[in-house]
Amino acid sequence: MCKAFIFDLDGVITDTAELHFQAWSKLALEENLVFTREINEQLRGISRRDSLDIILAENVRSESQIAKMMERKNDVYLDLLNSITKDDILPGILELLLELNARQIKVVLASASRNARGILLRLGLIPLFDAIADGWSVERSKPAPDVFIHAAGQVGVNANDCVVVEDAQAGVEAGKTAGMKVIGIGPESRVGAADWRVDDTAAINLKQVLEQF
Numbered sequence: 001m002c003k004a005f006i007f008d009l010d011g012v013i014t015d016t017a018e019l020h021f022q023a024w025s026k027l028a029l030e031e032n033l034v035f036t037r038e039i040n041e042q043l044r045g046i047s048r049r050d051s052l053d054i055i056l057a058e059n060v061r062s063e064s065q066i067a068k069m070m071e072r073k074n075d076v077y078l079d080l081l082n083s084i085t086k087d088d089i090l091p092g093i094l095e096l097l098l099e100l101n102a103r104q105i106k107v108v109l110a111s112a113s114r115n116a117r118g119i120l121l122r123l124g125l126i127p128l129f130d131a132i133a134d135g136w137s138v139e140r141s142k143p144a145p146d147v148f149i150h151a152a153g154q155v156g157v158n159a160n161d162c163v164v165v166e167d168a169q170a171g172v173e174a175g176k177t178a179g180m181k182v183i184g185i186g187p188e189s190r191v192g193a194a195d196w197r198v199d200d201t202a203a204i205n206l207k208q209v210l211e212q213f
């Protein structure tokens with residue numbers, strides 16, 4: 001029986017995927033690196049460092065240069081985050097979080113972002129979460145299952161009693177590898193491996209998921 005919902009953050013709770021794109025674009029411009037929306041699609045769900053490795057492609061940089069580039073990107077990203085408010089919670093998500101709390105189904109965050117806690121705070125959603133697993137919680141980022149296993153452990157729920165909500169191919173893969181059911185948000189080509197697929201957050205049907213669980 002479903003005892004916990006584990007949510008990714010970026011692209012699920014709020015559309016910060018766009019802000020990541022803008023911050024990486026600025027860095028790529030300054031560093032004269034090729035960066036496109038196609039490349040950005042590959043960054044969904046993976047860590048800041050894994051993202052930069054993809055953007056660098058065959059351009060070699062020293063570890064200290066890489067550390068500085070990640071810091072510069074994050075500074076731009078944090079600046080962009082100043083603009084987000086409760087209105088940036090994606091459609092249907094607040095209602096879903098409230099319904100899960102009413103049904104006493106645990107609500108956990110599992111994000112690769114090291115800014116996740118601060119973003120939830122800005123959105124006023126911290127009180128609706130029983131636990132948070134973020135970019136500081138585990139070493140290996142998605143598609144490794146680690147962050148979802150850590151999240152379920154935080155609330156003492158077995159993997160097969162968890163539902164994951166993800167927008168990234170890497171995230172869907174991580175949830176499935178963790179032994180969990182997955183709701184995928186986005187096109188079949190990206191999240192087709194999920195147990196349920198919806199085009200957007202407003203289409204998540206909790207009653208149907210719980211009935212089919």
Ligand SMILES: O=P(O)(O)OC[C@H]1O[C@@H](O)[C@H](O)[C@@H](O)[C@@H]1O
Nearest residue numbers: 010044045047048112113114115
């Ligand atoms: O740079 P941050 O905030 O730690 O985020 C790390 C990753 O967090 C993931 O949730 C995003 O989908 C990625 O695009 C991002 O790179």
Ligand SMILES: [Mg+2]
Nearest residue numbers: 008010011167
């Ligand atoms: Mg995501």
